Amino acid sequence: MSTNLQFDQIRLPSECDALRQEVRTFLAEEIAKGTFDPYRPGHGDSHDRAFSKRIGARGWIGMTWPKKYGGHERSFLERYVVTEEFRVANAPVRSHFVADRQSGPILLKYALERVKENILPRICRGELCFIIGMSEPGSGSDLFAAKTKAKKSDKGWRINGSKIWTSNANIADYMIGLFRTSPPTPENRRHGLTQFLVDMKTPGIKVNPIYQMSGQQDFNEVVFDGAFVPDDYVLGEIDGAWKQATSELAYERSGPERFLETFYLMLELIRAIGPQPDTRSAEGLGRLVAQLHTLRRMSVSVAGMLQAGKEPVVEAAIVKDLGTIWEQNLPNRVRELTAFLSPEIANRVTLEEQLAFATTIAPKLTIQGGTTEILRGIIARGLGLR
Amino acid sequence: MTGESDHIVTESAARIFADLAEPQTINRVDDSTWKAPFWQALADAGLPLAWVPEQLSGAGATLADGFAVLGVAGRFAVAVPLAETLLAGWLLTRAGVPAPNGPMTIAPSRPSDRIIFDADGTLSGSVIGIPFASEAQHIAVLAHGHEGLVVALVAATDCTVSEGQNVAGDPLNIVRFQRVKPVRHGRAPVGLDHAELMSMGSVSRSVQIAGALESILSLSVSYANERVAFERAIGKFQAVQHNLARLAGEAAAALAVSGSAANTITRSDSFDEAAFVEGASAKIRCAEAATEGARIAHQVFGAIGFTNEHVLHRFTLRALAWRDDFGNESYWANELGRHVAKRGAEEFWPMVASR
Numbered sequence: 001m002s003t004n005l006q007f008d009q010i011r012l013p014s015e016c017d018a019l020r021q022e023v024r025t026f027l028a029e030e031i032a033k034g035t036f037d038p039y040r041p042g043h044g045d046s047h048d049r050a051f052s053k054r055i056g057a058r059g060w061i062g063m064t065w066p067k068k069y070g071g072h073e074r075s076f077l078e079r080y081v082v083t084e085e086f087r088v089a090n091a092p093v094r095s096h097f098v099a100d101r102q103s104g105p106i107l108l109k110y111a112l113e114r115v116k117e118n119i120l121p122r123i124c125r126g127e128l129c130f131i132i133g134m135s136e137p138g139s140g141s142d143l144f145a146a147k148t149k150a151k152k153s154d155k156g157w158r159i160n161g162s163k164i165w166t167s168n169a170n171i172a173d174y175m176i177g178l179f180r181t182s183p184p185t186p187e188n189r190r191h192g193l194t195q196f197l198v199d200m201k202t203p204g205i206k207v208n209p210i211y212q213m214s215g216q217q218d219f220n221e222v223v224f225d226g227a228f229v230p231d232d233y234v235l236g237e238i239d240g241a242w243k244q245a246t247s248e249l250a251y252e253r254s255g256p257e258r259f260l261e262t263f264y265l266m267l268e269l270i271r272a273i274g275p276q277p278d279t280r281s282a283e284g285l286g287r288l289v290a291q292l293h294t295l296r297r298m299s300v301s302v303a304g305m306l307q308a309g310k311e312p313v314v315e316a317a318i319v320k321d322l323g324t325i326w327e328q329n330l331p332n333r334v335r336e337l338t339a340f341l342s343p344e345i346a347n348r349v350t351l352e353e354q355l356a357f358a359t360t361i362a363p364k365l366t367i368q369g370g371t372t373e374i375l376r377g378i379i380a381r382g383l384g385l386r
Numbered sequence: 387m388t389g390e391s392d393h394i395v396t397e398s399a400a401r402i403f404a405d406l407a408e409p410q411t412i413n414r415v416d417d418s419t420w421k422a423p424f425w426q427a428l429a430d431a432g433l434p435l436a437w438v439p440e441q442l443s444g445a446g447a448t449l450a451d452g453f454a455v456l457g458v459a460g461r462f463a464v465a466v467p468l469a470e471t472l473l474a475g476w477l478l479t480r481a482g483v484p485a486p487n488g489p490m491t492i493a494p495s496r497p498s499d500r501i502i503f504d505a506d507g508t509l510s511g512s513v514i515g516i517p518f519a520s521e522a523q524h525i526a527v528l529a530h531g532h533e534g535l536v537v538a539l540v541a542a543t544d545c546t547v548s549e550g551q552n553v554a555g556d557p558l559n560i561v562r563f564q565r566v567k568p569v570r571h572g573r574a575p576v577g578l579d580h581a582e583l584m585s586m587g588s589v590s591r592s593v594q595i596a597g598a599l600e601s602i603l604s605l606s607v608s609y610a611n612e613r614v615a616f617e618r619a620i621g622k623f624q625a626v627q628h629n630l631a632r633l634a635g636e637a638a639a640a641l642a643v644s645g646s647a648a649n650t651i652t653r654s655d656s657f658d659e660a661a662f663v664e665g666a667s668a669k670i671r672c673a674e675a676a677t678e679g680a681r682i683a684h685q686v687f688g689a690i691g692f693t694n695e696h697v698l699h700r701f702t703l704r705a706l707a708w709r710d711d712f713g714n715e716s717y718w719a720n721e722l723g724r725h726v727a728k729r730g731a732e733e734f735w736p737m738v739a740s741r
Contacts, residue, residue: 003604005634007642009649011741020739081739088735263735270731277727279720286719289726289738290670293663294643296738301642318638321631379634380627383607 003383005315007297010304016081023085026058030091038090039350041264042216042357047095047129047171055086055093056126061100065108070121076251076307080300084256088263094168094218095129102252103130103176110236110244111197119174119197133163133177133198133222140165141374143178144190144242148224150179156231157181157196159204159224167368169207169220172200182239190242195235202227214360250316252369254302259295259323261365262358265334266292271347272338284337288330295323314382321375328365331358395436395451396458402427403462409601412465413697425466425489434471438485444475452476453593453648460597463700465556467491467518469590474526477583481537481572488523491516491542493561497584497713501563503531508565509538517711519547519559527563528574528583535574540566552710554703582657585665587712589651592644592668598705599637599679605698606630606686626686633682640675643668646741664741666722673715676705 031038035051055061063079065071083101086093104123107116122128139145148161159179169175175198182192198205204227210219236244266288273281298319305312335355338345345351366372380386406424428434436452438444447455452472459468467489474490494501494513501511509529519525519542527538546562607630610621620626647668650660680702684691691698709715726734 003600003607003634005600005603005638005641007638007645009645084739088739267731267734270727270734273727275728275730277723282723282727283716283719284723285726286666286721286723287670287674287715289663289722290643290667290719291674293667293738293741294639294671297646297741298638298642314634315638318631318635322635322639373628376628376631377624379631380621383603383630383634385607385610385621385627385630 005318006305006310006312007301007315008305008308010077010301012077012081012300013075016078019078020081020085022058023060023082027085027089027091030054031089036090036092039264039354041090041354042214042361046092046216046218047168048092049095049126049129051092052096052126054126055096056124061096061126062104062120062124063100065104065120065124069108069116070124072124076303077300080256080303084260087257087260090264095171096123096126097257098132098168099123099128099130099174101255102132103174105251106176106195106235106244107197110195112232115197115232128174129168129172131166131168131172131175131200133166133175135163135165137162137164141371144184144193146178146180146193148177148179150181150194150196150229152181153228157229157234159196159198159227159229161224163222163224164220165210166207166220166222167218169200169222170209170218174199175222176235178241188242192239193241194238195241195244196229197233197235198227198229199233202229204228213363214357216361250302250306250311250313253320253375254299254306254312254316256296256299258320259292259299259327261324262327262330262362263292264354265330265358268347268351268354269334269337272341272345272351274345280340281337284333288333291326295319295326299323314379317370317375317378317382320370321372321379324365325372328362331355331362335359395447396454398431399433399455399458400462402431402433403458403464407462407464407466409463409700410697413695413700421466428466428468429487434468434489435475435485435487437472437476438479442479442482442484444479444485449652450648453590453652456590456593457597457644460594460705461601463554463598463601463704465554465700465704467522469594470518470522473587473590474524476586477526477528477537478539480578481574483526483537483539483570483572485526486524486539486569489518489521490524490526491518491522492526492583492587493519494528494580494583495587495711497580497717500580501527501529503529503536503538503571504565505532506565507571508567509540509563510565512560512562514560515711516547516559516561517552518557519545519561520549520557524569525561527568528578528580533573535579536571537574537578538568538571540568552707554700554707556704556707558707577656579657581662584712585657585662586651588669588718589644589647589665591708591711592640592665592672593648595672595676595705595708596637596640596644598701598708599633599640599675602679602683602698602701602705603630603633603637605701606633606683610686620686629682629686633679633686636675636679636682640672640679643671650741659737660741662725663722663737666718666725669713669718670715670722673709676709680706 062071063074150157181194204225206223208221432445435444436447440446470491474492475485478485499513525540548560552558647664650664
């Protein structure tokens with residue numbers, strides 16, 4: 001517990017430059033053939049299996065994993081480059097992104113060898129969509145209140161209950177879910193939850209869509225009615241899932257996707273104010289550029305420290321706290337900075353479309369994957385206040 | 387910036403600061419008697435002329451070492467012209483002009499100010515906001531001559547230095563040059579210009595602000611863990627915890643971006659686009675962090691932090707004052723915004739990603 005914050009000065013190594021060019025060329029080709037429209041985030045499907053398979057074929061999924069599971073044994077900084085280039089291009093990566101970022105690393109650490117051999121190579125090929133089964137109707141940020149039960153049966157477990165706000169459950173192949181296997185103990189309310197791998201094709205699982213205020217539908221309710229999960233699919237210690245939230249969380253919190261979600265508005269703002277902006281526009285843009293540059297330098301630093309085996313838990317939580325608030329405020333800042341521009345500006349339609357979309361998704365940015373309040377609790381704990 | 391040598395340099399700097407300029411002690415004494423022995427110790431350790439090479443009788447430390455010292459100076463809210471003397475030594479060295487001993491400052495320190503080097507070899511002009519001019523023996527000047535830029539060393543007594551101070555009570559003076567003959571001068575090297583001077587000054591101030599914010603965070607967390615209200619340490623209240631988490635975020639941002647800018651300058655041979663973007667970003671974001679961080683810290687401390695007796699203001703007011711030297715955040719945001727706008731949308735992400 002300390003107030004010493006550390007941000008090592010990490011620069012991406014030179015092997016990242018060639019990789020970045022490869023990714024940009026690939027994305028330009030995909031845009032040219034109409035796979036997605038980089039100017040229209042939120043339009044069309046945000047997932048595209050065929051596209052994910054082409055990305056897998058390039059070796060850009062499971063980049064850091066061992067080769068024997070289909071991985072490529074590249075560095076986390078190389079993965080960082082790929083992630084940020086896809087994010088900035090608004091490429092539809094939903095169907096493989098969760099598996100690549102967090103499900104795969106959990107399997108690597110906790111799954112049985114035969115499960116790893118079966119599943120990880122398919123993730124790397126872009127064939128599998130994973131989802132996270134954490135929240136429940138009565139348990140959101142308070143994960144340890146989860147009630148959905150896994151009850152021991154012959155050679156496996158029977159699951160009853162429901163998960164909610166489960167993004168992509170309607171398209172997913174597997175879930176990594178958190179289920180109650182024992183009641184909490186008086187000494188430890190976090191006791192009694194176990195992580196499981198769940199095949200979404202299992203009988204007894206029903207997925208009900210939930211439509212969001214942004215007009216998208218990737219939220220779902222997942223109802224388990226006696227769904228069977230084999231013993232092989234237990235991940236880690238029974239009743240001890242709370243011990244398993246480890247440094248992967250730092251990756252999840254500090255990646256470029258935690259401040260680039262509305263990045264397209266920066267580009268549209270630059271187009272809107274033109275090459276010779278007035279002072280108000282220039283100053284407004286300059287501040288946003290400085291803030292974005294700062295976030296990226298912090299995020300790269302955390303990635304580099306993780307690569308070096310350090311555990312920058314507080315620093316990672318800070319990146320997500322600052323980053324999500326920045327990307328959430330961006331639509332309104334761009335709206336203000338373009339308020340006095342001529343209605344004749346060339347990109348008016350695109351800008352307005354993007355502003356409308358970003359405004360409707362903005363509220364979720366500080367909720368998903370750990371709310372602002374939870375993050376600040378983690379930071380406070382790290383500072384020695386809890 | 388975490389190499390072996392800057393650890394040694396920063397440790398020896400921290401020892402001198404803690405022994406002779408400990409903020410709590412200084413805050414209690416009502417005079418400036420601590421300054422002379424403190425400066426002497428700094429000089430004995432070679433810190434003021436860290437950026438002057440040994441052949442020009444400096445300490446010949448690296449740029450990284452010097453920035454590391456400024457970070458520690460920020461953590462102690464050091465109120466002597468250490469940063470200014472470092473910068474003056476750096477400027478003189480760029481033109482091969484030997485640096486004198488004793489406290490120095492640097493001019494101009496505002497983006498719109500200019501000093502003229504006339505054909506008769508004298509300096510003319512009036513510049514505002516020169517930090518510590520009234521305590522400096524010499525001023526290192528970047529001046530515009532007929533044949534280009536000139537770096538000049540001027541005796542402070544040859545100039546008219548007005549009384550004045552910043553919000554933290556440190557000298558901040560108007561300096562008038564009325565046909566002042568420099569002690570010595572040299573032609574500025576190709577590439578060194580007013581913009582580079584502003585940038586170097588801004589990065590130095592950014593590093594100092596980040597250091598001050600580190601101390602502000604540490605003081606605030608300690609206080610929140612000690613101060614009891616409603617039968618609990620106030621740090622146990624979620625509202626206070628969240629404020630402190632936000633303060634940590636501002637300190638983190640300042641540390642990361644100032645460190646990045648210092649690292650960029652340290653690694654590059656010339657003042658290029660990267661140095662401009664990093665330097666401007668550092669000053670903008672660190673100034674924003676100073677504003678927000680000082681506000682939160684004072685909120686955590688309540689009334690006691692607002693007293694003269696309490697040490698907090700030594701850090702918060704300096705962090706706030708440092709925002710204004712060498713171009714404030716609005717100035718740099720306008721510069722950076724114009725630069726990005728001119729390069730256009732297609733160039734923007736490649737520029738960010740190249741850092």
